[in-house]
Amino acid sequence: MTAQATEGLTTPDTLSDDLITYYRTNGFVHVPNVLSAEEVAEFRAEAQRQLKASEKLTWDMGGGDIAMDWVPDANKHGEILRRLTMHPSVAGIAERLAGGPLRMFKSELLRKAGNKTNTGTPHHDDQSILPFHSDPPALTAWVPLVDVPLARGPMSYIPGSHRRPEPVPLDDEVANLRPLDYWSELNYQPMTTKPARVGDVCYHTDRVVHSATVNETDTDRIVLATIYMSAYARYRHNPFYSGTYLDDPDLGGMKPGELLASRDERFPLVGSKA
Numbered sequence: 001m002t003a004q005a006t007e008g009l010t011t012p013d014t015l016s017d018d019l020i021t022y023y024r025t026n027g028f029v030h031v032p033n034v035l036s037a038e039e040v041a042e043f044r045a046e047a048q049r050q051l052k053a054s055e056k057l058t059w060d061m062g063g064g065d066i067a068m069d070w071v072p073d074a075n076k077h078g079e080i081l082r083r084l085t086m087h088p089s090v091a092g093i094a095e096r097l098a099g100g101p102l103r104m105f106k107s108e109l110l111r112k113a114g115n116k117t118n119t120g121t122p123h124h125d126d127q128s129i130l131p132f133h134s135d136p137p138a139l140t141a142w143v144p145l146v147d148v149p150l151a152r153g154p155m156s157y158i159p160g161s162h163r164r165p166e167p168v169p170l171d172d173e174v175a176n177l178r179p180l181d182y183w184s185e186l187n188y189q190p191m192t193t194k195p196a197r198v199g200d201v202c203y204h205t206d207r208v209v210h211s212a213t214v215n216e217t218d219t220d221r222i223v224l225a226t227i228y229m230s231a232y233a234r235y236r237h238n239p240f241y242s243g244t245y246l247d248d249p250d251l252g253g254m255k256p257g258e259l260l261a262s263r264d265e266r267f268p269l270v271g272s273k274a
């Protein structure tokens with residue numbers, strides 16, 4: 001990317017210390033103006049193509065309701081979205097927020113269909129379903145490919161909830177998948193909602209509790225969510241991950257404790273180490 005192309009945009013170099021402090025204190029941050037309109041237009045067109053052409057998983061809420069559907073590992077379905085997952089600003093800002101070298105773990109192309117045909121996204125954290133230990137903690141870059149105003153299901157977070165006590169038993173479904181039932185005090189903490197425009201990126205750490213409301217508009221909410229982890233993350237078996245990604249339950253045969261770096265091509269270094 002040329003210096004000209006980033007003029008007026010937020011880059012790893014121009015990211016303010018205030019936003020880094022906000023992220024570490026609250027567990028999430030909304031970074032405005034990371035991608036240009038031209039970049040987003042290209043990524044959105046490819047996302048729409050993949051949503052039509054690729055097999056999708058669904059977040060099943062029971063009773064026929066779904067919270068969203070998504071193309072898993074969108075980065076494997078073509079060069080264009082892979083480029084977004086490796087984007088020097090998107091990944092470089094993640095690296096500055098995390099405070100250490102990162103690898104890309106996976107990226108999911110999320111669609112929350114419009115006209116209230118999908119439900120809201122329930123409260124959860126991501127660490128509970130990820131199959132690795134990461135220090136610094138993993139984080140997600142949530143990149144909206146359409147504007148996400150209040151009515152289109154923006155993300156909400158419980159500030160500071162990433163600092164609640166751990167560890168929790170890995171096979172305890174309530175502790176892992178229903179944090180508000182397990183940590184009842186979370187029910188009395190305010191949430192922060194972050195509407196976002198195309199070009200912005202919302203980042204959240206893997207343990208902050210987050211959710212999203214229903215998409216009431218007639219436009220699908222399309223987002224690429226990319227998870228970055230420490231460059232030195234190690235595999236751990238996670239029943240919730242294996243149960244979701246049935247065709248790849250152990251990341252291609254990884255053993256507990258193994259460095260994900262041993263699969264360097266699949267989990268590439270990003271940001272300043274790319």
Ligand SMILES: O=C(O)CCC(=O)C(=O)O
Nearest residue numbers: 110121126140142212225
């Ligand atoms: O987009 C959503 O509604 C939820 C996304 C999410 O939970 C995530 O990216 O971790």
